[in-house]
Amino acid sequence: MFKKHIPQSTVYRLSIYLRELERLEDRDRVYISSRELGNRSGIGDDQIRKDLSYFGKFGKSRFGYPIKGLKRNIRQILGVNNKTWHVAIIGVGNLGTALSSYKGFRERGFLIKALFDNDSKKIGRSVKDLKIYDVKHLIPVCKKEEIDIGVITVSVYHAQKVAELLAGADVKAVLNFAPTRINLPHRIKIRNVDLTIELENISFYLANQ
Amino acid sequence: MFKKHIPQSTVYRLSIYLRELERLEDRDRVYISSRELGNRSGIGDDQIRKDLSYFGKFGKSRFGYPIKGLKRNIRQILGVNNKTWHVAIIGVGNLGTALSSYKGFRERGFLIKALFDNDSKKIGRSVKDLKIYDVKHLIPVCKKEEIDIGVITVSVYHAQKVAELLAGADVKAVLNFAPTRINLPHRIKIRNVDLTIELENISFYLANQ
DNA sequence: GCGTGTGAACTCATTCACAGCT
């Protein structure tokens, strides 16, 4: 899509820049320099300019970046501008329930359209106005709701099966919280959030400092 | 601590290797080759050998790595072998509650010793046998319980304040789930888990594929 | 012969340094 390859970490930092821009208090300010944005976000000014330069020339010599324009541009790049993405959460345990009511989803245009579980005690109940479906019906329900992203919050033992169901329902991306690697066709984007690994990273640091 | 600098991503992958080793079914197998471990974990065999070589020579020509020994070695490196770490969770909302009952903590030797909140409706109640303390008493309670790691699951607006309290209680590391950068003395290790950014990364991919 | 361990080559990302614009 873009001319050059974009480093993963650049995309990650774009989110940080956007977050800081949205947090700026002074509504009348027009420009912000890479230096100031850097101080606020804890990233070097040259790194910021380099990151932004992958996508275009948004700044103005002597002034900096126009705040409104830059916000719009970053939202555009990240794809959180106009489009809304449809999300399904599979596994309504502690974590799945927490995510169901996570405000950040909606704020960024991610609409949770369906919840699934395999526990008959949960199926049919509702969380935040959303009915919990039987995971058996995942494919038709996801197709009907045009789900783009599946969030996996089931146990390790069910994660791969659920992932395959999601693939069968033509989702485009999967956010996996189960501490296991899932295998899917290459067209489906997978991101893993693994608390076990986060903990072990901290532990490594504490044990070896 | 170690001779060379260890890449962050190497530490991350060590966790993956350990996970796969623990998942091996055949209890009588003695050796595993980097090739097979690679296939199971989705990482190249040369990468695995390189990662392990930072820490020592664990393998045996012609055979591969002794499974038991390698598990023990990786646990040792990651610091999840004998030591237990004391954890406090600050913010008993949806996410904090979910984490309080996350089994992965205990399995890896992370013991949750205290919960904190600032909501008088929650203070004094219990989650999983753990009383919820008033965040006002964070410093003395954390000192008494010898907390090593603080887990921040409060809102963006309170995250920095809570982080500073934790610093005052001499925690060694912080796992931050609030979507904001927190500033702390350099001696304290900070890891951020930011769902907003995960979502935006996915969105970038979907919008630009 | 087979699989580890590791320098060397390479690729990817960050930092530097400065030309160019206003």
Added chain:
DNA sequence: AGCTGTGAATGAGTTCACACGC
């Protein structure tokens, strides 16, 4: 003069390729 945008230099991390040990 002040700040962006960007090649060039550096640094970090991965992949290659092969010597060595069993």
